[in-house]
Structure formats: C-alpha cells, structure tokens
Amino acid sequence: MPSAEPSSRRAADLLLTAGVFAALIAALLPLMRVVRPTGWLLGTLVIVAAVLATGYVARRFRLPAVAVSLIEVLVWAAFVTAVFFRDTAFLLVIPTVETFREIPDVLSAAGEEIALGVAPLAPSGPLALLIVGATGLLAVVIDHVVLTARMPLLAGVGLIAVSLIPAIAVPAEIDVVAFALLAAAILFLIRTDTRMREEPATTEATRATGVSATAVGIGAIAVVVALVATPLLPQPTIRPGSGELGPGPGIDATLQLxxxxxxxxxxxxxxxxxxxxxxxxxxxxxxxxxxxxxxxxxxxxxxxxxxxxxxxxxxxxxxxxxxxxxxxxxxxxxxxxxxxxxxxxxxxxxxxxxxxxxxxxxxxxxxxxxxxxxxxxxxxxxxxxxxxxxxxxxxxxxxxxxxxxxxxxxxxxxxxxxxxxxxxxxxxxxxxxxxxxxxxxxxxxxxxxxxxxxxxxxxxxxxxxxxxxxxxxxxxxxxxxxxxxxxxxxxxxxxxxxxxxxxxxxxxxxxxxxxxxxxxxxxxxxxxxxxxxxxxxxxxxxxxxxxxxxxxxxxxxxxxxxxxxxxxxxxxxxxxxxxxxxPDTGEPLTPDAGTAAPDAEVDALPTVAVVFAVLVVLGIPLLVRDLRRRQQVSGARAGDAAAAWAVVQDTAIDLGIPSPVSESPRALGSRLVGEAGAPSEAMGVLIGAIERASYAPGGRHGFGQGEAMATAASEVRAGLLAAAPPARRILAQLVPRSLIIRPGSLYAGAGRGASRPAG
CATH class of the missing domain: 3.10.620.30 (C8orf32 fold)
Structure with a gap:
C-alpha cells in the first residue's frame, strides 16, 4: 500500500505531471512542419503519457528517484520494442540479441532519410522510431528534472532548445501557437512548483502573492521578444562548403533541389x-x-x-x-x-x-x-x-x-x-x-x-x-x-x-x-x-x-x-x-496586359484573418477571467469562503479599487459598500463567512452556507460593476487586471487615488 501522503502534495504532483505532458507536446509541435504528422504523432503521445503516468504512480509508493527513472526506462523500452521490434522480441516487449543487432541499421536508415529527405518528410518506420524513441527518453529526463529534482526552469531551457531544432533545420516564420503553448506550460510548471515550496496561507486568496504577476510578466516579455524582436534579426544563411547545402538561402549544386x-x-x-x-x-x-x-x-x-x-x-x-x-x-x-x-x-x-x-x-x-x-x-x-x-x-x-x-x-x-x-x-x-x-x-x-x-x-x-x-x-x-x-x-x-x-x-x-x-x-x-x-x-x-x-x-x-x-x-x-x-497546376499567373497593379482585385481574406486574430487575442483575457470567476463561484457553492471572497477582491482590482494587504476583510467590505456601490446585505454574508474561515478552528469551509456565499459573491460583483462608470466597467471586463495582480500584493494596494474610480 502506498504511504500516507498529503492530498495537496498528490494534487501538486499530478498538476506537474500534466504540465510536463503539455510542455513536451508543445515543444514537439514545430516538428510537424518538418515531418508530416502521421503515426509517429500518436506514438509520441502514447509513449509520453505512459512514461509520465508510470513516474506518477511510482512516486506514490515513495520509491527512490533512481528506481522511478529506471521503471520509466523499462516502460519506454517495452513500448519501443513492442511497436518497432516486435518481430525480433521475446513476448513482443522484451528485446533480444537480434533486436540490438537491428537497432544500428534502423538508426542509420533514419539518419540517411533526414540527410537526403525533403521537408516536409513523409516518415518511414526508422524515422518514426527515432522521433518516438527520442521523445520518450526526453520525457524520462524532463520528468526527473521537474518532479524529482524540482528544477522546472532548467527543464524549460531544455524544452525550448528542443523546440528550436526544427526551426534551425527548416527556417520558417515563428509558430506563434506552439510558442505560446510552450511558454504557458513552462510558466505553469514554475508556478506550480513555487506554490508547493511556500508555507500554507490562511486563505487561498492571499497565497503566493505576486508570483502570478511575475510569471505573467515574464511570459509577456517573452512573447514581445519572439513576435517583435526576432523578425528583426538577420536571417540565417548557409555557407556552401563541398556543394552540399541544406535548406536556406543558398544553392544546392548536386541537383537535388x-x-x-x-x-x-x-x-x-x-x-x-x-x-x-x-x-x-x-x-x-x-x-x-x-x-x-x-x-x-x-x-x-x-x-x-x-x-x-x-x-x-x-x-x-x-x-x-x-x-x-x-x-x-x-x-x-x-x-x-x-x-x-x-x-x-x-x-x-x-x-x-x-x-x-x-x-x-x-x-x-x-x-x-x-x-x-x-x-x-x-x-x-x-x-x-x-x-x-x-x-x-x-x-x-x-x-x-x-x-x-x-x-x-x-x-x-x-x-x-x-x-x-x-x-x-x-x-x-x-x-x-x-x-x-x-x-x-x-x-x-x-x-x-x-x-x-x-x-x-x-x-x-x-x-x-x-x-x-x-x-x-x-x-x-x-x-x-x-x-x-x-x-x-x-x-x-x-x-x-x-x-x-x-x-x-x-x-x-x-x-x-x-x-x-x-x-x-x-x-x-x-x-x-x-x-x-x-x-x-x-x-x-x-x-x-x-x-x-x-x-x-x-x-x-x-x-x-x-x-x-x-x-x-x-x-x-x-x-x-x-x-x-x-504551384498546384503549374499554370502561369500573368496579369492581363495593361492592368496596373493598384487596380488589381484586392483579396480581403488576409484582412479578415488579421481582424479575426486581433479579436481572438483581445477576447482571451475576458475568457480566462470568466472561467476563473466560474471556478471561484463553484468553489464558493462547495463551501469555500476564500473562493467567495476572491470574487470580491478580483472585481475590486479589475475596477482599479485598492485592495491592500494591510486591510482586513471587514474594513475592505465596509469601504466597498460605502464608496463603491456594493450591496450591504450580500457583503455582510461574505464578511461573516471569510472571518469564520480565517479565525474559527479548522473553519475554512462554510457550514452549510455554500449556496448563500455563491449568491452573495455574484450580487456583490454585479453591484460593483453597476456602480462603476461605463468606461471603467467595460475596461474591467475586457482587460481584467486581476489576471496579473493578485489580492494583497503591492500592485493591488496601489489604486488610482480613489475608491470609486473616476469616469
């Protein structure tokens, strides 16, 4: 039987395992520009999931780190053998001497396919083995670094290096989606690991003050560098040597163009x-x-x-x-x-x-x-x-x-x-x-x-x-x-x-x-x-x-x-x-004689695509904030007073109302009622609940007041938004500051000089 372990630790390990899975897949997304996504993609998903799940289960039994990694390697070897070498394996999953003799030839064939192939490659069995096998081993290494050594930042550096390999092999535009997913996954790993290291706080709302703001700030800077600074750098060039060149602005004189x-x-x-x-x-x-x-x-x-x-x-x-x-x-x-x-x-x-x-x-x-x-x-x-x-x-x-x-x-x-x-x-x-x-x-x-x-x-x-x-x-x-x-x-x-x-x-x-x-x-x-x-x-x-x-x-x-x-x-x-x-038909696309370029028909699709992309980007904070609020209300309905109070704090931050760490819930609630238009009755329910959760012995959860807290939190939020000027209300919903500023942080206490924001 597994040893007794705090549920919070198990939950954190599960979150880290999920984050490692997401980060590995995000790091491999650029590879699909170089190798066509066929069966190797499914094999990669399965082997990464199998390795990480094995590590998670093994840790529940409090096994030594070396034993966990060894078990993961055995699972990796069994999977690779069953999929690629089952004809020479014993019981399909146990490699034999013949299997090990076959490996060098297969790897050599994969290397030749990479050297002589043309992107995007249609992978054969040897190339699929190379990708799936290498990804599985990478999963073992990253799992050890993140969950055993507790060094997610180091793992992030390795994942970023892996994601850059396809871009170096085949220069292309930045894969914004893959970059954003990888950045989000790495920040999630750092955030989760940081929270595990902190001392438990009284309420969920004041835990890890400032960490989220710092993580999101780092992510924003990385996005700006990737999307703005990187295109301004000189494009990579390939200098000819023996006449054999890879992709890039050069000339291949072997007539394999x-x-x-x-x-x-x-x-x-x-x-x-x-x-x-x-x-x-x-x-x-x-x-x-x-x-x-x-x-x-x-x-x-x-x-x-x-x-x-x-x-x-x-x-x-x-x-x-x-x-x-x-x-x-x-x-x-x-x-x-x-x-x-x-x-x-x-x-x-x-x-x-x-x-x-x-x-x-x-x-x-x-x-x-x-x-x-x-x-x-x-x-x-x-x-x-x-x-x-x-x-x-x-x-x-x-x-x-x-x-x-x-x-x-x-x-x-x-x-x-x-x-x-x-x-x-x-x-x-x-x-x-x-x-x-x-x-x-x-x-x-x-x-x-x-x-x-x-x-x-x-x-x-x-x-x-x-x-x-x-x-x-x-x-x-x-x-x-x-x-x-x-x-x-x-x-x-x-x-x-x-x-x-x-x-x-x-x-x-x-x-x-x-x-x-x-x-x-x-x-x-x-x-x-x-x-x-x-x-x-x-x-x-x-x-x-x-x-x-x-x-x-x-x-x-x-x-x-x-x-x-x-x-x-x-x-x-x-x-x-x-x-x-x-390129599809080979037919020339020469414009009609006498037709000037400015009079040519304008393709509206790129403009529509840009507008749509901008709207999607602008809508992401609104969507994320709404999902978070729903989680908070759901937690309040389950009896979590801290979640209900977090709705009030986040709404105040979104509207620019100061919420300093030195102010008690009762003082903040009274100020919101008197100066920001919050309903007093609903606020009283929330103040009483958060005070019981904070000071009553073991009383974090409300005693049968879950539905009342959820309703009160929604009413307070609605009252604060209704009392705010229209411009401030719209800005609070489109650009919610609470996504990067946590309650009780230095930034939450720095308001705009008035409790009720000016229009």
Whole structure:
C-alpha cells in the first residue's frame, strides 16, 4: 500500500505531471512542419503519457528517484520494442540479441532519410522510431528534472532548445501557437512548483502573492521578444562548403533541389535589370556527368576573373550574329560561392573579393568571399542564329567533352524509347529538340512540387526520371533531367544548368531598364544542347514556366517565327517567364496586359484573418477571467469562503479599487459598500463567512452556507460593476487586471487615488 501522503502534495504532483505532458507536446509541435504528422504523432503521445503516468504512480509508493527513472526506462523500452521490434522480441516487449543487432541499421536508415529527405518528410518506420524513441527518453529526463529534482526552469531551457531544432533545420516564420503553448506550460510548471515550496496561507486568496504577476510578466516579455524582436534579426544563411547545402538561402549544386524549391519561407535573393529584349536567366553552375543517381557539378581549372584566359570570346561561326547585352545584379539574400550571371558572360565588373571563372561553362566561383551583398554588372555576348542556320547544324561537333554524351548502363528503356517516339520524323536535330520541348510542355504533363514526393520519388536519378515519364508530374529537375537524358539517347551532347528564373517585375525602372525581383523559390534547372559553330543552346521543357526556345527565320520580321508566333529574342536564355506560377497546376499567373497593379482585385481574406486574430487575442483575457470567476463561484457553492471572497477582491482590482494587504476583510467590505456601490446585505454574508474561515478552528469551509456565499459573491460583483462608470466597467471586463495582480500584493494596494474610480 502506498504511504500516507498529503492530498495537496498528490494534487501538486499530478498538476506537474500534466504540465510536463503539455510542455513536451508543445515543444514537439514545430516538428510537424518538418515531418508530416502521421503515426509517429500518436506514438509520441502514447509513449509520453505512459512514461509520465508510470513516474506518477511510482512516486506514490515513495520509491527512490533512481528506481522511478529506471521503471520509466523499462516502460519506454517495452513500448519501443513492442511497436518497432516486435518481430525480433521475446513476448513482443522484451528485446533480444537480434533486436540490438537491428537497432544500428534502423538508426542509420533514419539518419540517411533526414540527410537526403525533403521537408516536409513523409516518415518511414526508422524515422518514426527515432522521433518516438527520442521523445520518450526526453520525457524520462524532463520528468526527473521537474518532479524529482524540482528544477522546472532548467527543464524549460531544455524544452525550448528542443523546440528550436526544427526551426534551425527548416527556417520558417515563428509558430506563434506552439510558442505560446510552450511558454504557458513552462510558466505553469514554475508556478506550480513555487506554490508547493511556500508555507500554507490562511486563505487561498492571499497565497503566493505576486508570483502570478511575475510569471505573467515574464511570459509577456517573452512573447514581445519572439513576435517583435526576432523578425528583426538577420536571417540565417548557409555557407556552401563541398556543394552540399541544406535548406536556406543558398544553392544546392548536386541537383537535388527539392529542399530549395519547397522551402517553407520565400525570401528575395536578388534584383536585376538588363538591356536585353527579355530578362535573361542567371546561371550559377552547370552539371554534365550523370552517375545514374545524381548530376555532378562540372569541375575544371578556373582562372582569375581579371585574367585574359577567364572569359574569352566564344568560338562562334563568322556568319552567326552576336548581340551584346548588359545585366546588373544586386544580391539581397544569397550566400553562395557561385555567382549568378547571364550567359555567356564576357566581362564582370563591380565584384568584391577574389573570384575565378571557368571558361568552359562561363560560370564564376568565389575563391575568397561570397555572393552576399554583391552588386555587379555582367556583359554577355549572345549568339543569335536564324532558324535556317540552326537547322543546318548538327548537335555535337568538335570541342565537346565525352561526358556530355555519357549514359548510365542501367538507364531505364523508357527514356530512349520515348525519345525515339517523340522525335520520329524530325528533319533536323533542332526540330527533334523542338518536338521534345513541345511534348513536355503539352497537356500530358503537369508541373507540381508535391506530386514527386507523394508518388514516392524525388531527385534526378535514372529511376526517378523513368517514374516521372510515367507519372508525368514533377518540377524543373525532372523535366531538365529527362530532356537531357533523352537528348543523349539521340547522340546529342547535353548538360543541365542550375540558376534562377528572371523573376517578377517590381514596376520600377533604372536607366529605362525594368527591375526584376528574384525569389528563393525561383531557383531553377534547365537543359542545354551543344550545336557546332553556335555553342550551348538552352531549352525550356518545364511545363508552365517561361516560353519555349525558338529561332526566327531569316525572312520573317524581327521577333517573329515562321508561323507568326512571338519568338524568344535571344537563344542563349529561355524566353521570359510569367510573374508567378501556380504551384498546384503549374499554370502561369500573368496579369492581363495593361492592368496596373493598384487596380488589381484586392483579396480581403488576409484582412479578415488579421481582424479575426486581433479579436481572438483581445477576447482571451475576458475568457480566462470568466472561467476563473466560474471556478471561484463553484468553489464558493462547495463551501469555500476564500473562493467567495476572491470574487470580491478580483472585481475590486479589475475596477482599479485598492485592495491592500494591510486591510482586513471587514474594513475592505465596509469601504466597498460605502464608496463603491456594493450591496450591504450580500457583503455582510461574505464578511461573516471569510472571518469564520480565517479565525474559527479548522473553519475554512462554510457550514452549510455554500449556496448563500455563491449568491452573495455574484450580487456583490454585479453591484460593483453597476456602480462603476461605463468606461471603467467595460475596461474591467475586457482587460481584467486581476489576471496579473493578485489580492494583497503591492500592485493591488496601489489604486488610482480613489475608491470609486473616476469616469
């Protein structure tokens, strides 16, 4: 049988246990932005509840702290074994040698899923095990710190650190709900533990004077810091190392761009303007070697940017026209070693730091420094062949590297088969590529950032490309990879470029050049094909983005194709892209021509949402105060005189009437009757009850007067509110001061200079 224990101690332990449960769940809420809430969420709730319940029961038997924690660990181990390792366990819950041999492989698989996955992750069994198991162990630790060591503040620090991990992994806006719940839970733990340490007071109303006000003040300061100060801090940036970057304002050159394209938060990475007929794409790096799993960034010798070997003239046939354009780029929030430049760059001015250029692909990389804060101008010399000239040339020729035609041995047959089928009957290599481009941009394909994940594939491996060609839903990586591989099956040299779309017009102009804003979500990949005597020609197969690459015939008007359609004025960059793309449908969201931004239809939903949120926030104190008053009246009805008297004290504090600790209940009651409009008869009932509770031996509870006390408390409150000026009455109900100022505290005794507040 458990040892006898005061009921107050049991109640406090139960409250602390509930608070620990709430705090743990609140700390894990941000994780749902990174990992989709599936079965792991239920498992987490169950294991935390089981561990904490075990600890609570064990403490009722007055077991040593070590024994309590050991029992909790046994419960944790049994739960994890039964859920994740039951096939190798003895009696489903007892791990065996085979179970322990299996654990490293499972944890390794979970780590690989975290390293290579894309947020939000669809968790597999290993990742679910990692989350559930780690949370269960965290519950054991926090339970010991709070209920055994009695250090809730230390536990709060640990919980806050846990809650920050998802935000560090995937930068996003502050999760206000999760933060508020975690802050409330931690303050509740501190408050409950503080009350347990205090000496019992005569009445509930005067217990723990000032503690609630201090706790709420700390919480208010934390909310202000989180919501106001934090957004003003610099955004985290990821500095590139080996080319493998996580989420953030950077560039992943391994062509696993899901992290970048599905960032939860859009940031402006750069602004640019150009005198080109259409804003050019900005390349960062190129990828040629395909391993069968990923496209590897090109490597080679770089030359100092100011050297003669860095950006030499392109080997273009003399009859091909070359146009020169200037593009100005201002980096706003991009931390990368690769410099976004228009192609093919011949001169770059205005850079700070030490930079090197790769003549082969016209990319520029930092040798010392980075892109953040750079403001520079790129001069590009763009080949502009006519339709007849490009059709007369074959894809390939001298000067291309062998790896531009390389294909993996296990390339799925569907890639080559579809390439041959789509290009059957093409009169030239260029016509074959146009057929491929039109096929990808046709109605059979759909642009989607989510479909690849939902279908269970991502990245740009050969198998992923094959599945993309079957599902026919994906984003730029899949389109570019499929196009480049299909071109190689037709013996055409290809590579992939990683860079940025031209962005969205800001409506501003500098030197008659439109300024474009490029967001992090406009990181893009597109294929290029090499043509003898012309160079690398880009194509845009991604459905819903930009315009297809086309060349004008020599006999047509400038900027017009043989069929009269608008042509991309420069072949070195895919044509202009829409201002926005619907991530669900892939369709361009370009506003109607001639429609000015101020005349666009205004979406009232954000305004309504803000107004609703403000009303909800304003209504929280009223709701909390009402719930508290109902509890007090319920306690009074049960015979608790202190609860009934607390109704009077809280109402006085709400109205700004002083309630100092030095004033007896009879003196305060007389003053409220004489000066604040309280009914004398009801006040007499409450004064008599609180005096009996305070001075009669063991007389805290009223003797059969519960209903009378509850009625009297409600009447006194109603009388005080009715006698107060309307403005003060409304303010008392909307902003109840009693939520942060306790009766008998220093603040409760500091009134506004009069018992009856002035209107």
């Amino acid at each position: 899901g992290d970048d394209l599905r960032r939860p938060r859009e940031v402006e990475v750069l602004r640019m303007r150009s005198d080109a007929p259409t804003p050019p794409y900005l390349r960062a790096t190129t990828l040629t070697e395909f391993t069968g799993a990923v496209w590897e960034p090109d490597s080679g010798r770089s030359y100092p940017l100011d050297s003669a070997e860095a950006l030499t003239a392109l080997p273009v046939d003399p009859e091909i026209e070359v146009a020169e354009y200037s593009t100005t780029v201002e980096i706003r929030n991009l931390n990368s070693t690769w410099l976004p430049v228009s192609y093919p760059a011949t001169v770059i001015d205005g850079l700070d730091g030490v930079w090197g250029a790769f003549p082969y692909n016209r990319t520029v990389e930092a040798r010392q420094g980075g892109t953040q804060g750079q403001d520079y101008e790129v001069t590009s010399s763009v080949p502009r062949p006519t339709l007849e000239q490009i059709r007369a040339r074959s894809a390939g020729g001298e000067g291309v590297r062998a790896d531009t035609l390389g294909l993996p041995a296990d390339l799925p047959p569907i890639v080559g088969e579809l390439a041959a089928e789509v290009t059957a009957g093409a009169a030239s290599d260029y016509d074959a590529l146009l057929a491929l481009q039109s096929w990808f941009r046709g109605t059979d394909f759909r642009y989607s950032l989510d479909a690849p994940v939902e279908e269970g594939f991502d990245g740009s491996g050969a198998e992923a490309v094959a599945q993309f060609l079957e599902v026919r839903e994906g984003y730029c990586i899949h389109y570019a990879s499929a196009f480049a591989l299909m071109a190689r099956t037709l013996d055409m040299p290809s590579r992939i470029v990683v860079g940025y779309l031209p962005g969205t017009s800001t409506g501003d102009a500098v030197e008659f050049q439109t300024v474009y804003s490029v967001m992090s979500g406009q990181l893009h990949a597109w294929p290029e094909i090499y043509f003898d005597g012309v160079g690398w020609i880009p194509f845009e197969p991604t459905n819903g983005l930009g315009q297809p690459t086309r060349f004008s015939p020599e006999t047509s008007a400038p900027g017009e194709t043989a069929d009269g359609a608008d042509a991309a004025p420069e072949a070195s960059a895919p044509a202009d892209v829409p201002d926005a793309v619907d």
